[in-house]
Amino acid sequence: MKLGFRIALRFLKSNKGQTLLIILGIAIGVSVQIFIGSLIQGLQKGLIDKTIGTSSQITISSQDGNLNTKDYEEFIEVIRKEDREMEAISVALDNAALMDYKENSQSLLVRGFELNVADGIYDIFDRIVEGTYPKNDNEIILGIDLKEEYDMALQEEVTINTAEQKVHSFKVVGFFDFKVSSLNTGWGITTLQTAQNIFATGDVISSIELQLKEDSVFLADEIAENIKKDINREDIKIVNWKEQNESLLSGLQGQSISSYMIQVFVMISVVLGIASVLAITVIQKSKQIGILKAMGIRNVSSSYIFLFEGLILGFFGAILGIVLGLGLSFAFTKFALNPDGTPVIDLYINYSFIMISGIIALLASAFAAMIPAAKSSRLNPIDIIRNN
Known part of the structure; x- marks a missing residue:
């Protein structure tokens, strides 16, 4: 595995422009996910605070x-x-x-x-x-x-x-x-x-x-x-805010569903982008992989090269995406203001959501790398050397 990791780093360093472009693509996907998610959560929290945040949420009374x-x-x-x-x-x-x-x-x-x-x-x-x-x-x-x-x-x-x-x-x-x-x-x-x-x-x-x-x-x-x-x-009557605010609840659920859909499609686009670029990398690096296999590297080790590439790209893309996402959220609260100068939507930072977004990006990158990893393991070194 150490050999696979070192080779993955060398492959990524050999084409720095392509590597930075992939990391930036992942980062944009993660930042959009965090920005949209934080925006919707902040909007929902604001609506809850303004409508039921300072009122009784469950009321018990007699008939x-x-x-x-x-x-x-x-x-x-x-x-x-x-x-x-x-x-x-x-x-x-x-x-x-x-x-x-x-x-x-x-x-x-x-x-x-x-x-x-x-x-x-x-x-x-x-x-x-x-x-x-x-x-x-x-x-x-x-x-x-x-x-x-x-x-x-x-x-x-x-x-x-x-x-x-x-x-x-x-x-x-x-x-x-x-x-x-x-x-x-x-x-x-x-x-x-x-x-x-x-x-x-x-x-x-x-x-x-x-x-x-x-x-x-x-x-x-x-x-x-x-x-x-x-x-x-x-003879006792118990009512809760969800019964009394069905239209608000329906609106909040609609916002959540639309937010999840946007985030899912963003991550699908990120996965497809990583998979396509790494698949091209397999073709670009096929000669090197063939030589490594001829020198005795196993198929599993060659697969690890691309899995590690996916993890490395996902890790740095997730870190950069989190920074960009938080920056976008903060900037939005400074530019989107009410007439009295207060933010239209308060900045809401959900650390669990941000961590999950980063982990999803990392796992998505690893998943995307499985396709080129499987392809590299099937390469025949004799055919590669003969054709090159």
């Missing part, structure tokens, strides 16, 4: 809309069996109300949270653009769109009218921006204790909300089904 203390504590214990998949577990109490401010009225969904816990799902603290979060009773934060529409200011009072015709005065201590108009105009966020007090629900919640870890997001339906089996209650 009548309320969960008592005994129920939700029991359910949380069940959920913690799937703890390796969970990023955050939060409880919420939701009630529709009417908000009065000066002479204006606005329908509002008042959401009561344990804010420190709910922040793990909604990033509430980071989304407060003015003021602070509710810390005391009868404090509330509203969306930035309501502030602009009604010209509100911090520390002003708003009136919340419940469905039971009870009136409560709230102090506005902050304004949030969830980047979604319906939330910025329709939500009012307060503490869980305050929500339970003003709606007189007692120690009751509306739902348990779950945020999954990044690598488990697409397993939401399976995890929800496991939780449903463990809870085993007909």
Whole structure:
């Protein structure tokens, strides 16, 4: 094998232009694969983050809309069996109300949270653009769109009218921006204790909300089904983001399939290119191979020459391709920008994907080299020397 490796290096060095051209061809194939793959993965991650990244991905509620203390504590214990998949577990109490401010009225969904816990799902603290979060009773934060529409200011009072015709005065201590108009105009966020007090629900919640870890997001339906089996209650409703966002899921799957198809055809073109060039090399080097066989080199050793050529070309092509692919991805995030200067698609580097792409290129190169390797092993040295 050492002899085959040394001869392979000598063959490659004897025609440096051809060698560099093959390496560049492999590198372009790998770089396109990494660039397309990273682009699609970054786009998908961005879409997930913007649509469900800061919202409940699995929601547990009862058919009548309320969960008592005994129920939700029991359910949380069940959920913690799937703890390796969970990023955050939060409880919420939701009630529709009417908000009065000066002479204006606005329908509002008042959401009561344990804010420190709910922040793990909604990033509430980071989304407060003015003021602070509710810390005391009868404090509330509203969306930035309501502030602009009604010209509100911090520390002003708003009136919340419940469905039971009870009136409560709230102090506005902050304004949030969830980047979604319906939330910025329709939500009012307060503490869980305050929500339970003003709606007189007692120690009751509306739902348990779950945020999954990044690598488990697409397993939401399976995890929800496991939780449903463990809870085993007909009066409990469990929904996951995949059920609620079928069109988004279909779009993501379409992107993935198109990305895989592009990558497959790119690698096929790389394999064919390497195989054709090495096949020509067998013809070019047939005289040398015939002389080596006449000197006693075995057929297996002559095959190793071209297998090693394929591996060497694949290795350097993969390394160069990874560098080019990362460079293309980085350059794209610098030139493709939104009006506010942020990248259209954030740079997403998946080290496992990059490593797999490099390994695929290496294996493809070795596979491509098998055809000329088999051809070289069948060469008859007597015929070669006679014909030359």
